[in-house]
Amino acid sequence: MELSERRKKILQIVVDDYIQDIEPVSSKKVQQSYLQELSTATIRGELAALEDMGYLAHPHTSAGKIPLPKAYRYYVDKLMGRGALSEDEIDYIQSRFTSNINETEALIKNAAKVISDITNYAGLGIESDGKDERIDNIKLVLLSPSTALLIVVTQSKVLKDSILETGTIDEMYMETGGEILRKIFCGKKISEAVKIGSALIEKEFNRYRKLFENILHILKDYIKQDFENVFTEGAVNALSNPEFSDIERAKKFLSIVGSKEKIASMLRQDNANSVELTVKIGSDENEEYKDLSLVTANYSLKGKALGASGVIGPIRMDYRKVISVLECIRSTIDEMLKN
Amino acid sequence: MELSERRKKILQIVVDDYIQDIEPVSSKKVQQSYLQELSTATIRGELAALEDMGYLAHPHTSAGKIPLPKAYRYYVDKLMGRGALSEDEIDYIQSRFTSNINETEALIKNAAKVISDITNYAGLGIESDGKDERIDNIKLVLLSPSTALLIVVTQSKVLKDSILETGTIDEMYMETGGEILRKIFCGKKISEAVKIGSALIEKEFNRYRKLFENILHILKDYIKQDFENVFTEGAVNALSNPEFSDIERAKKFLSIVGSKEKIASMLRQDNANSVELTVKIGSDENEEYKDLSLVTANYSLKGKALGASGVIGPIRMDYRKVISVLECIRSTIDEMLKN
DNA sequence: ATTAGCACTCTAACATTAAGAGTGCTAAAA
DNA sequence: TTTTAGCACTCTTAATGTTAGAGTGCTAAT
Incomplete structure (x- = not known):
């Protein structure tokens, strides 16, 4: 009605x-x-x-x-009417995106930071996990006689945080190992790679067995970890809002904002959704979030979801301002990604 | 008297x-x-x-x-007497350090987390910047036809967060570039490397000029950034302390804890000092920190400072508990590092 | 359908009171 | 000389009451 x-x-x-x-x-x-x-x-x-x-x-x-x-x-x-941002605000936002950012994570983190600076709420960012992206490249780099760095490149990401203890090995061995890996894994999704690798490891590569087991282990871990790709910025800012003048509510808010799991769970449904802008008001299903709202904008490149960034704050939120800011950031990023 | x-x-x-x-x-x-x-x-x-x-x-x-x-x-x-921890507490602490941690950063972050979990204060960690460490190894890895990853290995660290836009180049070129870099830079300190590099770049390597300029730029940035190696964990925990029931003080605390610069400045003097345990009470010189205390333990390996971790909280702090916990963590880590 | 008018409710600010905790001082006791 | 009992005094805190004002909800008149 x-x-x-x-x-x-x-x-x-x-x-x-x-x-x-x-x-x-x-x-x-x-x-x-x-x-x-x-x-x-x-x-x-x-x-x-x-x-x-x-x-x-x-x-x-x-x-x-x-x-x-x-x-x-x-x-x-x-x-709600669509409120326009002032010239100054638009300039400010754009100025924060000029430096050449060449990683999705940095991009989204930066967006979250800008959002939190310009609105008075906590900014948040989620990087799409990219688990079903295909592996473009995979490299093993010898760092010292007994440690190596595993690098996995996918379309939108470079995983490079895993250092292997290898025992003493030489450059040649590593080189050949890397080539084998590339042959098997390039073009596959990580999850597929894990499966294939587990099967092959038994039969063929006895010489590389130990090394490959290590690598598979790392990839498995990567698939398991679900929330590593959620960031929040400037939660302290949000405390200026009068709804948090009660310390208990402030703590509750901070602990929600500080928990990647909770943020992720609030976003789950929406993120799957490919709508550009999502406004979640006083999360209906869960008592815990009932006085919080969450506004997010999704980013994508060539049809591939990169992630999202947005705002989390009290349900009484300046939606007009927030949405304007997010739209402005979205278009700034779109512009940037064209290059 | x-x-x-x-x-x-x-x-x-x-x-x-x-x-x-x-x-x-x-x-x-x-x-x-x-x-x-x-x-x-x-x-x-x-x-x-x-x-x-x-x-x-x-x-x-x-x-x-x-x-x-x-x-x-x-x-x-x-x-203050030295209070002993309970068996359970000691077990708990040790259990949090079993997983094999092979990076200083991860080690110190973990320590900060454990500290914050077991005391009710904010845990913090500082990684020694290692700027005067010598470069053990330096590698350039081609990730895609036009991007490369720069990896610099020093005794205690692996810098691996810098992706270069290279323009289209091939594997051989990169390989040779890396070898030149190793020849020049290995064994030098990063600051020296920058100086030498800047001088050489003019004369010799015209073919590599563009690439090396990029790399020097990254190294310079690294030297400039002073505070990247400060972490805090569990600041929200600390809010349970009654001194922060006033929201304004809580905000002030959080903003101090959230600022790497401020933490670093509070620690500066102490960190230079090679004392094992430092207790800084109501920072004397600065009004802003006058009702905060800071207790830190330094870690080192083979005489080389790795960093420190500790606690920041209200001046009225359970020093006995905190110091016991830090001592326990120190010895646990020492034990670990022996392997 | 709209409005004026009024009784009623609740808040918020302020004042008053009373009890209790604890000090600081002094003069006496050890 | 050190310790103590005793007491006046101060300040806090909680409870209580008072009042003005804001705003509603309802009803009867327009």
Whole structure:
């Protein structure tokens, strides 16, 4: 059932107002914004109706109305105008993306940082795990007589954090080992590579067995780890918001923001989704997140999802500002990726 | 001037007590712990004397005494007994260090994490920058036709986060480039390498000029960046401490802990020092840190400083517990490094 | 359908009170 | 000379009451 135009208008005013002042909005306040020759009494009637429908609530009898999640949802979907950023803000955002960033992780981290600096919320970034990407290149580099670095290159990433203890071996051995790896693994997905490798290891490469076992182990670990690719930036910023003036809520917020698992679980569904912009309001299913909202923008290159970045903050959030910022960053990054 | 035994005893009781309960300690309370046939009046006299000497203060006329930084200092240096950890705690700590960790960074990060988990404060870690270490090995690895990874190996570290845009080049070219680099740079310190490289680049290697300029640029950046090697873990934990129930102080704390620069500046002097354990109480010189304390343990291998890890928290901190934990971790790591 | 008007509710700020904790001082006791 | 008992005094904290103001919800009139 659709709301009447008047109710829409009133709802919008209440939400706008509450987002700004974080105070229950009274009928009088609405009247001042709505001006139109409506009495407070009439407005009170309308407010009462919106309350009955589950959009609004009031904290106690003699208080104004505050928006419920349903109101924010409606506001974001249908009421909120698209606010423009100022020239300065756009310039600032663009200036933060000029340096040549050549890794997805750095790109997304940077986006999260910018977001957190310019909005007053915590910025977050998620890198697509790329587990089903194909291996472009794989290299073994001897660092010292008994350690080697394993490098795996996929379309969007370079995995290079795994140092192997090899026991004493020589350059030639390593070289040949690398070539074998490339022959077998290039063009395969990592998960496939693990399977194939496990099968082959038994039969063929006795000489390389130990080494390859190590490598397979690393790849398996990589597949297992699910949350390593979530970052947050500037959570402290978000504490300036009055909803966190209560230390307990602040702690709860920080511990959610600090937990890659929790962030990942909040994002899971949306991330699968290929929508460009996602607004998740007061996470419906989980009590723990009920007063938080999460707005994210997805990035992709040539149809391949790179990841996403966005904002996590109190449910009373300046959605207009946040969404404008995210859109601006999205387009800045798109521009960048063309080169 | 030395304190009398009795005053020492009383001071110790006050500090111990205050650390536990975070309440001004009254003469009566001291009497209960001191038992000995002393009246509260006498104790009051002694407390007043300690106050005159700058060890104690009272928040208002009718309140008990609280320790000042001078008292904590004295307490840590002379009064505090060495408390033993329980078997369980020791086991727990050791269990967190079994997995084979083969990088200094990972080791120190892990230590910081363990510290934060077991004490209720924020754990921190600093990796020695190793800028005056000699280069053991240097490698260039072609990742794709137009990007390469630069790897620099020193005694305690592997720098491997710099991806070069090279323009289209081939494997041979890269190979030879790497060999030249090794010839010139191995055995030199990074800072020396930069100087030598800058000089040579002019005359000799026209073919490699562009590539080497890139590499020098990366090395210079590395020398410039001062704070990349500071980590903190579990700052949220520390918020459980009552001194941070005021949101403003909590924010201030978090912003200090979140700033690598600030942590580094607090540690600078101590880190140079080669003492095994450092306790910094209510940083004397800087107003901003005056109600924080910092306890760190240094690690080294074969006489070479690897880094340090420790705790940052409120000046009223359970020094005994913290120091015991750090000592335990130190010895666990020492044990580990022997292998 | 809208509005004026009014009773009613709840908050927030402020003042008042009373109890309790603890000090600092002094004069007496050891 | 050191210790102690005793007491006046200060300050905190919690409980209680008071009041003004904001805002609602309802009803009867427009």
